[in-house]
Amino acid sequence: MLKICGPKxxxxxxxxxxxxxxxxVLMGVFFFxxxxxxxxxxxxxxxxxxxxxxxxxxxxxxAAYRQQALNCWVCAGLYxxxxxxxxxxxxxxxxxxxxxxx
Amino acid sequence: xxxxxRSQEMALCQVFLQSEAAYCCTAELGELGVAQFRxxxxxVNAFQRKFVNEIRRCDDIERxxxxxxxxxxxxxxxxxxxxxxxxxxxxxxxxxxxxxxxKLELEMKEFNTNYEALxxxxxxxxxxxxxxxxxxTIFDTGEMGAIQDSASHAELMNSLTSRCGPVASGSPPREAxxxxxxxxxxxxxxxxxxxxxWRISRGTILVRCSDIETLLQDPHTGEDVRKSIFFAFYQGExxxxxxxxxxxAFRATVFPCPDQPQDIREMSIQIMTRIExxxxxxxxxxxxxxxVLTASAKNVDSWxxxxxxxxxxxxxxxxxNIDTTQRCFIGEAWCPTQDLERIRMALLRGSxxxxxxxxxxITPLKTNDTPPTYHKTNKFTSxxxxxxxTYGVATYREVNPAPFxxxxxxxxxxxxxxxxxxxxxxxxxxxxxxxxEKVISKQKDMGEIASTIFGGRxxxxxxxxxxxxxxxxxxxxxxxxxxxxxSRWSAQRSVYNLSEDAANNDTTFVFPTFQLDPTNTxxxxxxxxxxxxxxxxxxxxxxxxxxxxxxxxxxxMSVILGVIHMLFGICLSTFNHTYFKKKIxxxxxxxxQVIFLSCMFGYLVVLLFYKWIVFTADKSGxxxxxxxxxxxxxxxxxxxxxxxxxxxxxxIYSFYPHQSTVETxxxxxxxxxxxxxxxxxxxxxxxxxxxxxxSEVHNIDEATTTESSTDDGHAGDGFMDVMIYQGIHTIxxxxxxxxxxxxxxxxxxxxxxxxxxxxVIWSMALARGFAFNSILGVPVLFCxxxxxxxxxLCILILMExxxxxxxxLRLHWVEFQNKFYGGNGxxxxxxxxxxxxxxxxxxxx
Numbered sequence: 001m002l003k004i005c006g007p008k009x010x011x012x013x014x015x016x017x018x019x020x021x022x023x024x025v026l027m028g029v030f031f032f033x034x035x036x037x038x039x040x041x042x043x044x045x046x047x048x049x050x051x052x053x054x055x056x057x058x059x060x061x062x063a064a065y066r067q068q069a070l071n072c073w074v075c076a077g078l079y080x081x082x083x084x085x086x087x088x089x090x091x092x093x094x095x096x097x098x099x100x101x102x
Numbered sequence: 103x104x105x106x107x108r109s110q111e112m113a114l115c116q117v118f119l120q121s122e123a124a125y126c127c128t129a130e131l132g133e134l135g136v137a138q139f140r141x142x143x144x145x146v147n148a149f150q151r152k153f154v155n156e157i158r159r160c161d162d163i164e165r166x167x168x169x170x171x172x173x174x175x176x177x178x179x180x181x182x183x184x185x186x187x188x189x190x191x192x193x194x195x196x197x198x199x200x201x202x203x204x205k206l207e208l209e210m211k212e213f214n215t216n217y218e219a220l221x222x223x224x225x226x227x228x229x230x231x232x233x234x235x236x237x238x239t240i241f242d243t244g245e246m247g248a249i250q251d252s253a254s255h256a257e258l259m260n261s262l263t264s265r266c267g268p269v270a271s272g273s274p275p276r277e278a279x280x281x282x283x284x285x286x287x288x289x290x291x292x293x294x295x296x297x298x299x300w301r302i303s304r305g306t307i308l309v310r311c312s313d314i315e316t317l318l319q320d321p322h323t324g325e326d327v328r329k330s331i332f333f334a335f336y337q338g339e340x341x342x343x344x345x346x347x348x349x350x351a352f353r354a355t356v357f358p359c360p361d362q363p364q365d366i367r368e369m370s371i372q373i374m375t376r377i378e379x380x381x382x383x384x385x386x387x388x389x390x391x392x393x394v395l396t397a398s399a400k401n402v403d404s405w406x407x408x409x410x411x412x413x414x415x416x417x418x419x420x421x422x423n424i425d426t427t428q429r430c431f432i433g434e435a436w437c438p439t440q441d442l443e444r445i446r447m448a449l450l451r452g453s454x455x456x457x458x459x460x461x462x463x464i465t466p467l468k469t470n471d472t473p474p475t476y477h478k479t480n481k482f483t484s485x486x487x488x489x490x491x492t493y494g495v496a497t498y499r500e501v502n503p504a505p506f507x508x509x510x511x512x513x514x515x516x517x518x519x520x521x522x523x524x525x526x527x528x529x530x531x532x533x534x535x536x537x538x539e540k541v542i543s544k545q546k547d548m549g550e551i552a553s554t555i556f557g558g559r560x561x562x563x564x565x566x567x568x569x570x571x572x573x574x575x576x577x578x579x580x581x582x583x584x585x586x587x588x589s590r591w592s593a594q595r596s597v598y599n600l601s602e603d604a605a606n607n608d609t610t611f612v613f614p615t616f617q618l619d620p621t622n623t624x625x626x627x628x629x630x631x632x633x634x635x636x637x638x639x640x641x642x643x644x645x646x647x648x649x650x651x652x653x654x655x656x657x658x659m660s661v662i663l664g665v666i667h668m669l670f671g672i673c674l675s676t677f678n679h680t681y682f683k684k685k686i687x688x689x690x691x692x693x694x695q696v697i698f699l700s701c702m703f704g705y706l707v708v709l710l711f712y713k714w715i716v717f718t719a720d721k722s723g724x725x726x727x728x729x730x731x732x733x734x735x736x737x738x739x740x741x742x743x744x745x746x747x748x749x750x751x752x753x754i755y756s757f758y759p760h761q762s763t764v765e766t767x768x769x770x771x772x773x774x775x776x777x778x779x780x781x782x783x784x785x786x787x788x789x790x791x792x793x794x795x796x797s798e799v800h801n802i803d804e805a806t807t808t809e810s811s812t813d814d815g816h817a818g819d820g821f822m823d824v825m826i827y828q829g830i831h832t833i834x835x836x837x838x839x840x841x842x843x844x845x846x847x848x849x850x851x852x853x854x855x856x857x858x859x860x861x862v863i864w865s866m867a868l869a870r871g872f873a874f875n876s877i878l879g880v881p882v883l884f885c886x887x888x889x890x891x892x893x894x895l896c897i898l899i900l901m902e903x904x905x906x907x908x909x910x911l912r913l914h915w916v917e918f919q920n921k922f923y924g925g926n927g928x929x930x931x932x933x934x935x936x937x938x939x940x941x942x943x944x945x946x947x
Contacts, residue, residue: 016891019527023580024887037582037643040865041872046613068872071879078884 007093013086020079028072034065042068106483106505108681109496109927110438112473115445119422119431119462120453127452127462128415129190134448135934137435138474141421151420156193159200160413166203167406170398173210179395181402183546188404190411190935192455199405206398213391220387224380225318227373229286229329230357232314234370236331237284240310241363282335282361283345287354289313289328295352299334302344308335410938418933430462436473436930442466473498476930483508485561493915494925501677503919510667510918511910512561516568517663518852518906521860523580524899525569532563565907575637576652576853580894581860583640590628591618591641615646620719649854656850658710664846664917665703668839671921672696678922690782694775695835695921701772703843706732712758724752731755735765779832784824842917848909856902863893 005013030038042064044052052060117137119127131137143151174181191199287295296309310333317326332354334345349356360366422431437445442464449462475496479487487504489511496502519525535542536559542548548556555562577583593616618641620627633639642648672695679687709728717725724746734741734755740762741755756762871886872879919925 015531016888019891020887035585037585037640039644041869043873043875047610050613064875067875067877068879071872071874071877071883074877074880075883075887078880079887 003089003092003096005089007090007097010086010090010093013082014090017079017083017086021076021083024072024076024079028069028076031065031069031072034062038065038068106477106479106487106502108499108502109475109477110440111499112436112476112930113439113442113466114469114471114473115435115437115442115464115466117431117433117435117449117462117464119433119449120456120458120460121429121431123453123456123458123460123462124419124422124431125193125415126456127449128419129411129935130448130452130455131445132190132411132415132418132933132935134441134444135932135936136441137437137445138930138932139418139421139433139435142423142432142434143421152424153416153420156196156416157413157420159196160409160416163200163203163409164406164413166207167402167409169207170203170210170395170402174395174399174402177392177395179392179399181399183403183544188408188411190415191408193412195408196412199409203405206394209394210391213387213394217384217387217391220380220384221319224377224384225320226355227377227380228318229314229331229355231370231373231377233284233286233331233357233359234366234373236312237333237359237361238363238366238370240333241361241366280335280337281342282333282359283342283349283356284331284333284359285349285354285356286314286329286331287349287352289330291352291354292330292332295332295348295354298348298352299345302348303336303341306336307341307345309333310335407938411935414933414935414938434467435933437932438476439466472927474930475500475927477502477504479504482560485558486511488557489561489911490914491929493919494923495927495929497924497927499681500924500927501674501681501922503674503914503923506670506674507914508564511914512564512568514663514667514849514910514913515565515906516570516572517659517849518909519565519569519856519903520572520576520853521578521580521856521898522570522573522584523578524860524894524903525566525571525573527566527895527899528569528903529563529566532559532566535559536563565903576857577638577640577642578857578860581857581864583638583643585640587635589639589641590634591620591626591639592628593618593626622720652857653850653854656853657847658714660846660849661703661843662707662710663849664843665699665707667846667913667918668842668921669696669699669704671918672699675922678924686783686786690786691779694778694782698772698775698779698836699839701768701775702732702839705768716757721753724754726754726757736769738766738769740765776832776836779835780829783828784821787824788821838920845917846913848913852902852906852909856898856906859902860894860898863890863898867893 027038042061044061044064048060052058115137117131148154171181292311296311299307299309311330313328313330318329319325320327336342336345346356360369418433419431422433425432445464449464453461475498477487477496483504486507487502490496490502490504490507516525535556539559542556573579574584618626638652642651645651672692676688676692679685679692706728709731713725713728743751743753743755746752867886867890871883871890874882
């Protein structure tokens with residue numbers, strides 16, 4: 001596999017992807033469980049909340065939460081791919097540098 | 103087993119070394135690394151010391167090693183870095199090393215000069231090849247013939263006769279054939295060359311120049327130069343000599359070039375074969391050179407370390423006194439009393455290695471000098487000891503704040519940093535550093551910042567752990583709260599009729615803020631199972647008055663932590679007073695200091711806890727203001743409580759029985775502490791010296807005279823000095839009590855800043871990632887998350903982390919340590935040869 005990025009960029013990639021994987025999985029879980037701490041992050045209007053809560057038994061709110069949960073999990077999957085890619089790049093740089101004896 | 107509480111006990115010792123065993127014993131002591139030697143020949147010039155020759159030899163060897171390293175770097179031969187530490191070699195090995203390295207140096211120098219000569223030869227041959235090629239073109243096209251037969255010939259003849267005629271009347275113009283000179287010259291000088299030849303020959307010499315297309319390499323400098331070939335056609339010996347002179351002046355190389363085509367071709371073939379031979383020769387030389395360099399590269403590092411060790415040992419031996427009558431060296435060293443046995447064993451080993459029958463030994467001396475301060479640390483505590491020592495090295499045998507700093511420093515950092523998510527990231531990064539400890543510590547030249555961070559890896563790890571703890575208490579994970587145990591708040595009663603407003607379909611309706619009521623009469627706060635068990639209730643995250651509440655809580659917590667920290671510092675000073683046998687300090691400094699601090703801010707802390715426990719939400723309108731109360735206490739202003747509408751007393755001024763009496767007593771006691779601190783010690787000293795004088799007059803053999811004079815530190819008129827010193831000290835302490843307590847409020851301030859920054863970064867960055875209510879939000883969230891993570895890392899973890907680190911450090915250095923720390927010692931720097939491996943040269947004190 002050819003080397004696209006140097007060792008420093010690869011290690012940054014590893015750190016961010018591990019962090020992203022961990023945090024996005026957990027945030028997906030929190031969105032799915034409809035935690036009120038994340039309610040301000042949902043893309044809904046204020047009036048929508050009240051109408052939905054009192055008239056439609058909160059269906060739209062639940063749909064919004066679930067959509068964001070899905071987004072988070074898909075992103076977590078993307079970060080897992082980025083982790084594999086960065087890890088492989090870092091491994092390449094490590095191997096190359098040990099060949100030249102630096 | 104050394105303890106970290108105080109610095110180690112040191113003893114000044116004299117070391118007697120037999121002359122034959124001196125080198126080996128010093129080497130053994132160096133490997134042990136527990137003795138700090140004094141320079142006994144301080145006033146001796148560097149050139150007059152005993153071992154100056156050996157040191158000069160070591161310097162020569164180092165020079166050769168540097169030359170070899172440079173050669174290796176030039177040829178890009180990798181130098182192996184050593185893993186282990188080679189032992190100090192014996193003096194015989196030094197001689198061997200010298201001969202090997204001198205031979206290597208000669209070889210390398212010979213190689214280099216030969217290579218250069220070969221390359222110059224090569225270049226000459228290449229130039230000649232080009233010249234011949236050009237000559238071939240000239241002669242093949244018959245240009246030469248044209249020159250010979252053309253009218254220009256006659257022109258030349260005419261011009262010659264016209265100019266040389268009157269002068270050389272005797273010699274008839276000869277039918278001499280035209281000869282030529284061929285050579286190469288730097289392309290930049292061609293114009294000047296042509297012009298000069300034209301001038302000196304008055305136009306009778308014809309010069310033809312053409313550039314060589316390929317760039318040639320100058321062997322000496324290694325740069326590429328552009329050269330041109332020139333052909334100068336002339337007639338007669340005079341012109342030839344003139345052309346020669348000009349060529350010499352312009353440093354042009356002249357080549358013997360035949361004018362017949364066959365000769366040219368023969369010569370070309372010869373040249374080609376010579377060039378080929380040279381090329382193979384050059385290749386072989388280069389290969390051989392590489393081999394020699396690779397072989398020496400394996401040993402360069404170990405040789406460097408060995409030479410440095412030898413040099414260090416000889417430099418130390420220069421510091422010894424020579425006792426020529428007994429043929430032994432005498433050295434003076436500070437060493438810990440615990441390690442005397444180890445030193446004796448090392449001396450035995452050294453004597454055995456030198457096969458010397460007379461043993462070397464070490465004896466302690468009695469002295470009045472202050473010994474150096476030596477703390478025995480391991481890899482965990484050395485970081486904390488370093489940050490304490492940065493402010494000031496502890497006085498000899500003083501209480502060491504470092505073991506307490508191990509916990510209090512990361513704790514105060516955590517109070518200021520207070521975010522479990524950022525703490526987790528910090529802990530993970532530090533644990534990677536700890537996991538790869540051995541690998542990273544072998545790397546040399548890491549750069550200053552990286553090596554500082556690596557040196558503090560245990561500190562960072564603990565800081566992260568404590569941040570997670572305080573983050574869970576503040577219930578703050580990347581600015582969001584976690585609901586682990588179930589929030590106790592719920593909006594059961596509807597203040598407004600929300601279902602009605604919902605039916606209105608009014609799109610401009612904005613949710614009003616209403617207050618959840620924690621009193622008994624409402625159902626908003628459910629505490630059947632007790633309050634939220636650990637940390638802040640997560641409902642506070644959604645409250646608009648979260649900052650109002652947390653400000654009050656964090657400020658009070660800062661004052662409480664500050665008072666506890668300072669009281670602890672004052673209590674540590676008792677250990678110093680009892681150890682240095684200054685009982686007077688216990689009575690005249692420790693006791694009044696504790697009473698003063700307790701009466702003012704200890705009382706405030708007690709009141710804080712009282713207010714937290716006694717006053718519930720029902721009485722929230724009638725709670726006392728504690729700070730105003732404290733100020734009123736010192737103004738001795740005691741006000742009456744107003745009465746409520748329903749007849750009960752509104753306890754905003756006096757909230758416990760006999761409060762005014764208690765407060766008056768506290769104020770009086772605190773004020774009395776001031777003259778106690780100011781006059782206690784000077785008066786006691788004066789009384790003591792008077793009694794000593796009195797007893798001296800009446801009883802001459804009284805031994806207490808010496809005791810009192812050293813106790814006072816000053817002579818008879820020292821009373822004023824002691825008064826002034828004590829006055830400064832007292833005022834500093836009393837003012838410091840107020841200012842230092844207020845200084846601890848930075849714990850609140852930084853924690854607030856961190857929370858707000860974290861909140862802003864979330865709402866400005868990460869919240870935008872959730873703005874799409876469809877699957878299109880995925881790429882947006884992907885990019886924004888990385889952006890948010892890097893922003894969090896740089897701003898919150900690095901910048902805020904450094905800020906909290908600095909402030910926690912300042913709190914320790916100033917507010918905590920000025921209660922008990924002297925910090926007037928000097929560090930113990932033993933003669934340690936193991937440091938050479940890391941590139942540090944030990945210097946004898």
